[in-house]
Every structure is written in structure tokens, then in C-alpha cells.
């Protein structure tokens with residue numbers, strides 16, 4: 001990223017902080033979003049190892065963890081570059097979970113995980129960094145580990161990183177629809193080839 005990209009990146013981070021502080025993203029915990037989280041949880045149960053460790057990149061304030069039963073994971077690490085979202089996630093005291101402020105663009109996991117989730121986060125990464133972030137996360141997968149990605153609507157400029165990857169194969173793919181025509185998400189599950 002050049003200096004201008006870095007400035008915009010910093011500004012976006014500040015905007016997320018402001019929005020999380022003002023409650024703008026409280027809607028993620030609403031009924032309207034429930035089906036998307038449920039699809040991810042179903043995929044975790046169907047394709048994940050037993051009692052998996054989970055890394056949630058761009059976890060926001062921890063809604064995915066809230067949607068899970070603590071029996072369904074051994075450890076959950078959520079990270080987000082918005083410290084305000086992480087503060088909210090930490091205040092929930094969710095079981096077997098940690099939440100850390102970190103930027104996915106530079107974040108290097110300190111351990112391997114069974115499941116790595118990009119839940120409505122991948123499209124926010126700078127185009128020149130998407131492949132690098134994905135490669136780093138593939139390296140952080142345990143044997144038989146999986147990546148689960150959710151993207152709102154069509155996800156132009158995102159799905160090709162998963163679908164055309166030379167190292168990933170697609171295990172499943174669903175479109176989660178709602179009663180609003182334009183509110184839908186695509187959710188895919190990927191493993192190493």
C-alpha cells in the first residue's frame with residue numbers, strides 16, 4: 001500500500017471505531033442477521049474438526065461467538081482492528097474466548113487453528129493485500145483445517161481468491177436469503193487441496 005492507501009486504511013479504522021462506539025453495528029446482533037451466523041455455525045459443525053479451535057478475522061464485537069454453544073469449540077480467538085469493537089467483545093466475557101485488537105493486513109497468528117473465519121470482513125482488506133492475508137491464514141491452518149468465508153451479496157473482487165485458488169478446494173457453498181430481496185449472503189467452506 002502506498003502512503004495514501006495507508007492513510008485511507010487508518011481513516012477507515014477510525015470510522016469503524018466511531019461506528020462501533022455509537023452503536024451503528026449493534027444491528028449485527030439482530031434477528032435479521034441471524035441466518036448468516038447460523039449458516040456459519042452449521043458449517044463449523046459439519047466440516048470442522050471435533051471441538052475445534054477457531055480464529056475469527058474481523059470478529060467485530062463477537063456476535064459469531066455469541067451465536068455458538070461453548071460445547072462446539074475448544075478455543076475462540078477473535079481479532080479486529082477496531083479497538084472499540086474488541087472492547088465490546090471483551091465485555092461480553094464469552095466462554096473459552098479471547099479478543100484482540102490487530103490488523104489482519106499484518107497479523108501473524110501465533111498458533112495454528114482448526115477453523116479460520118472471514119465473516120463479512122474479507123472485502124474490507126485492500127485489494128493488494130487480500131492474497132497475502134489469505135495465504136498467511138492458510139499457513140495457520142491445522143491439518144484438515146478449514147476456512148469459512150461469508151460475503152454480503154455478490155462479493156465481486158473477493159470470491160475469486162477462494163474459488164480460483166490453486167491451493168484451496170471448495171467443500172460447500174450456500175446463499176443465505178432473507179425476505180428482503182437485496183439482503184443475502186454467500187457463504188463458502190474451503191480446505192487445502
Ligand SMILES: C[S@@+](CC[C@H](N)C(=O)[O-])C[C@H]1O[C@@H](n2cnc3c(N)ncnc32)[C@H](O)[C@@H]1O
Pocket residue numbers: 016028057058059060061062063064079080081082085102103104105119120121124125
Ligand atoms: C461488517 S463488520 C463484521 C463483523 C463480524 N465479523 C460480524 O459479522 O459480526 C466488518 C469488520 O471487519 C473489521 N475489519 C475491517 N478491516 C479490517 C482489518 N484490516 N483488520 C481487522 N479487522 C478489520 C471491521 O473493524 C469490522 O469489525
